[in-house]
Amino acid sequence: LNVPGMIYVKESGRNRIERDLAAAVAHTGTEAVRRALNTLNSIKDHLGQDDHELKAILNSKEKPLLLKAAEAGNAELMSVFLRYGADIDIKDAASGQTALHKVMEGGYERAMWLLLENGADWNVTDKDGIAPLMEGLLRLRSEPDNEYLGRAVCILSQVTKIDYVRKIRSQLKQAVKKRLKQSTELPAHCQDGDVRKVRELLNSYADADSRGADNERGLHKALSPVGGVRNFTPGHLQICELLLQFSADCKKEDNFGATPLALAARLGSTEVMSLLQQHGATVESVRAEDLEALVSEVGDEDAEAALEWLRDAGCDFTASTRNEGELPTFVAARRGNTRLLQVLEDAGCDMGWRNRSGDSAIVAAARAGQTGAARWFLEAGSIDAVDLQRARYAASKLDKPDEMLELIETKWRAERRGPLNLQNLSLLDRPGVPKGSxxxxxxxxxxxxxxxxxxxxxxxxxxxxxxxxxxxxxxxxxxxxxxxxxxxxxxxxxxxxxxxxxxxxxxxxxxxxxxxxxxxxxxxxxxxxxxxxxxxxxxxxxxxxxxxxxxxxxxxxxxxxxxxxxxxxxxxxxxxxxxxxxxxxxxxxxxxxxxxxxxxxxxxxxxxxxxxxxxxxxxxxxxxxxxxxxxxxxxLGCEVPKSISDFFAAGLPELSRASGKFYYELRLLSRPESPRVGWATEDFHGGAIGDDPESFAFEGWRMMKWNAGERSQ
Missing domain, CATH: 2.60.120.920 (SPRY domain)
Structure with missing residues (x-):
């Protein structure tokens, strides 16, 4: 190839021109323009008025020089090529893109104006059917912070007709969908809180709803950090923002039926809940189990704020959990958190609700030994008699039951229900009948x-x-x-x-x-x-x-x-x-x-x-x-051992009085034998009332009065 004849061919004619112009494009700025002008002027002088061959060189389908200059964003060089006859709408043989596509990809504002002022076709599409404006919008999806690209999109949007802009935007979702690809890595990075990696994958058209190895989506993973609520970081919040920005579905359920909003509620994050609500999520998806987890695992202040947010958003606080049939009040009671109990009451929780074991929240507090929560319930209002009975029974099993028992019994007496054992009479021990007899x-x-x-x-x-x-x-x-x-x-x-x-x-x-x-x-x-x-x-x-x-x-x-x-x-x-x-x-x-x-x-x-x-x-x-x-x-009767005499004394020592005037009634519900009715002091030793100095009685058989064993008619 280096014989004199071949060297002459290479150094002259079309080969040399194409090589010189390609070398000019490879440079940047004014140097590229200077070299291109020198080459083109010499060709023009050589060819004279016949510029057919020059245009053929500029518009070569294999090496379209205008597209090369557009890729570099060199508006001056593009202007030179256009002045010497370059086709403004020439397409790349492989991609079908025009110079307008190229400058849009690079966000080259001056080159964009040059092409538009010279009549470039803004409606032309590449081999994938993508117009320049669509290309810009797709690029912006991957590079939302690219200011140059944003200006290029604005320029083209201003030049085209408004109906055309609307048409392109309506087709954007489908165009994005065609480019998306599944990424099993994305959910894992979401759970780890790796913002940089998540952004890279999304910018590379990873589907924001990609599923991981466990079939869970990225948004669910970002709201399910390893280690739970304690490990939820600002990075996870930023990832949620990114995923929603890239059109992640905020209404889908995970493998356990939880939506992103339900998971955000479990974390007590009002920021994420507000973000999801802005993207169309609703509180109807928050279940009783989610509220239970919120009250159980989140710190007091965050839990309180989250409950108030959910209340104001219209969340249903009346539904119970599927397994135990409990409201979130039960968890708050077991934790002894009276602030959360107040918020839950304001939100509409039924304070008297019973779970499938028959416990109400006050009973749950009693079983957990939470005296403060029990006091809150007792002061909040009337408590059903069965619940008080059940709470007292639970409290009696505690290691140190005295304070809680006193609270419950005080409430019982305050509501005039009589002694808490519901018999309303207390057996007074009588001599000769010891316990266990x-x-x-x-x-x-x-x-x-x-x-x-x-x-x-x-x-x-x-x-x-x-x-x-x-x-x-x-x-x-x-x-x-x-x-x-x-x-x-x-x-x-x-x-x-x-x-x-x-x-x-x-x-x-x-x-x-x-x-x-x-x-x-x-x-x-x-x-x-x-x-x-x-x-x-x-x-x-x-x-x-x-x-x-x-x-x-x-x-x-x-x-x-x-x-x-x-x-x-x-x-x-x-x-x-x-x-x-x-x-x-x-x-x-x-x-x-x-x-x-x-x-x-x-x-x-x-x-x-x-x-x-x-x-x-x-x-x-x-x-x-x-x-x-x-x-x-x-x-049907009972079997009473003969060793037991007929007389038993019953009374109400809990209601003893030392001064004043008082009255009560005794209603006879059957025919009694030798009944005595009256009063006894705290020093009464048992037996029939009236038989010792500490008791006074009327007898209803022989119509006598009794005191200290002495009788009178």
């Missing part, structure tokens, strides 16, 4: 005998209204021996609870100890009986178990016998919910095809009535071993 063993049985059945399937509930030392719940036949406790003869079946903890299944005085949850005040026991299947079933707080849980099932042989609901109890109150309208939970769904019927209509309960002051309440009179009067139930 036969007197302590008295049990009474009550039943709905008038509602006996011998076929079908039936259901009733027993609601415990107080702590009951021992209770047997079940059924008896019409041949049941009334002198024996339920379950202790062949004509009765029951589940027995001893002090709420030790449980037995009993029939004919035999049966195994079974593992059942503790029975506490306020609990509801469901009892279902199917004559055809010969099955008896028990539920606790509405929870029915599979037949593999043997402790909840008993077999029996109906043999045509009539059965009815029955309860044997010692020292406590209960309520039989016989009618369907009174059920709290209802029968099991997997029973007979026809379902379970109610035993009767209405409610049966212990209904001895005592009146003190201006208030009445029910109590269980198990003091003398006589049959009490029962509302809606028949007393």
């Amino acid at each position: 036969d007197f302590e063993k008295i049990m009474l049985t009550a039943a709905a005998k008038q509602n006996s059945k011998n076929s079908g399937a039936f259901y009733f509930e027993v609601q415990l209204l107080s702590k009951i030392e021992r209770i047997n719940v079940g059924w008896a036949t019409t041949a049941y021996q009334r002198s024996r406790d339920l379950g202790f003869d062949a004509e009765s079946w029951c589940w027995q609870s001893q002090d709420g903890r030790t449980m037995f299944q009993l029939h004919a005085a035999e049966g195994p100890e079974v593992a059942l949850p503790s029975w506490e005040p306020g609990d509801v026991l469901g009892l279902a009986l199917d004559f055809a299947a010969g099955k008896m079933r028990l539920s606790h707080q509405g929870k029915w178990q599979a037949e593999t849980e043997a402790g909840y099932f008993m077999d029996f042989q109906p043999n045509g016998r009539d059965l009815y609901p029955a309860v044997t109890a010692k020292w406590g109150l209960f309520r039989l919910r016989l009618g369907k309208e009174t059920w709290i939970f209802g029968p099991p769904k997997d029973g007979p095809k026809e379902g379970y019927e109610p035993w009767a209509s209405g409610v049966g309960e212990w209904a001895n009535e005592a009146t003190f002051g201006d208030r009445s309440w029910g109590f269980d009179m198990q003091l003398s071993g006589r049959r009490p009067r029962l509302l809606g139930l028949e007393a």
Whole structure:
């Protein structure tokens, strides 16, 4: 190639011209312009008026010089090429882009004006159908802070028609979608809080909704930092802003059903919640579990601010968690956080709501030993009697219960409910009857005998209204021996609870100890009986178990016998919910095809009535071993050891007074034998009132007055 002839060819003609012009373009600024002008002028002088070959060189499809100058943003050089005949709309053979595309990509403002003033076609598209304005908008998506690119887009938008701009913007979303690609790296960097890497990936057209190895999106990962709320950093917040800027979907749920707004609520971040709301997220997606996590894990001030934000945004605070059926008040109560309790009350939380275990929030506070939270509930308003009973029972199990017990009992007395044990009478010890004697063993049985059945399937509930030392719940036949406790003869079946903890299944005085949850005040026991299947079933707080849980099932042989609901109890109150309208939970769904019927209509309960002051309440009179009067139930009697005399004293030492004038009434609900009624001092030693100097009584049999063992008519 270096023989004299070839050297001549290379140094002359078109090859040399193209080489010289390409070398000129490779330079920048004025040097490129100077060299190009020298080359073009010499060619012009050589060719004269025939510039056809010069234009062919400038507009070569293989090496379009105008596009090269446009890529460099050299407006002066572009002007030279245009003056010497370069095609202003020439396209790159590979991409189909024009010079206008090139200067838009680089954000070259002067070059943009040059092309537009010389009539460049702004509607032309490349091989992908992308017009210059669309190219600019796509570039801005990747480089939102590029000021030069922004000005170039503004220039072209001003020159084109407004309808055209609207058209291009309407097509932008689809154009972006075509360029997006999935990135499994993106979610991981979002969770790590790596802003730089996330920005790089998004600028490279990584889909903002890309899923990671665990199938989770980046926005969810950014709101689920490793280590939880303590590790949520400003970097994670910035990543959320970036993802939303790049059109991440803020309404999608993660693998566990949580939306980004729900996750932001769990973190207690009002900044993220506001950001998501601006992008169309709504608080309807925030669940009870999210509020529970917020109250449980976020610091007090942030949690308070987040709860107030959610309240003002219209979040529903009345829904309960799916598993335990709790409101966020339960977590606040267990934490002892009274500020959050106040916010939750203002937000509409039901302070008396009970979870699936029958606890209200004050009971949860009592179980957790949170005296401050318990005090807040007690001062906030009236508390249901069952909840107070249940809270007192829970408090009694604490290592140091005195302060909380005093709070609860003070509330009880302030609302004139009588002694907290709901019997409204306290047994006064009598000489010769020590604790643990036969007197302590008295049990009474009550039943709905008038509602006996011998076929079908039936259901009733027993609601415990107080702590009951021992209770047997079940059924008896019409041949049941009334002198024996339920379950202790062949004509009765029951589940027995001893002090709420030790449980037995009993029939004919035999049966195994079974593992059942503790029975506490306020609990509801469901009892279902199917004559055809010969099955008896028990539920606790509405929870029915599979037949593999043997402790909840008993077999029996109906043999045509009539059965009815029955309860044997010692020292406590209960309520039989016989009618369907009174059920709290209802029968099991997997029973007979026809379902379970109610035993009767209405409610049966212990209904001895005592009146003190201006208030009445029910109590269980198990003091003398006589049959009490029962509302809606028949007393079946009790077995009273002969070693116990007929006289027992009951009174109200909690209501003792030392001065003033006071009045009470005693209502006789049955025929008593030798009743005495009156008063005793704190020094009364037991026995029949009136038999010692510290008591005074009227006797209703022989109509006498008694004091210090002396009587007078």
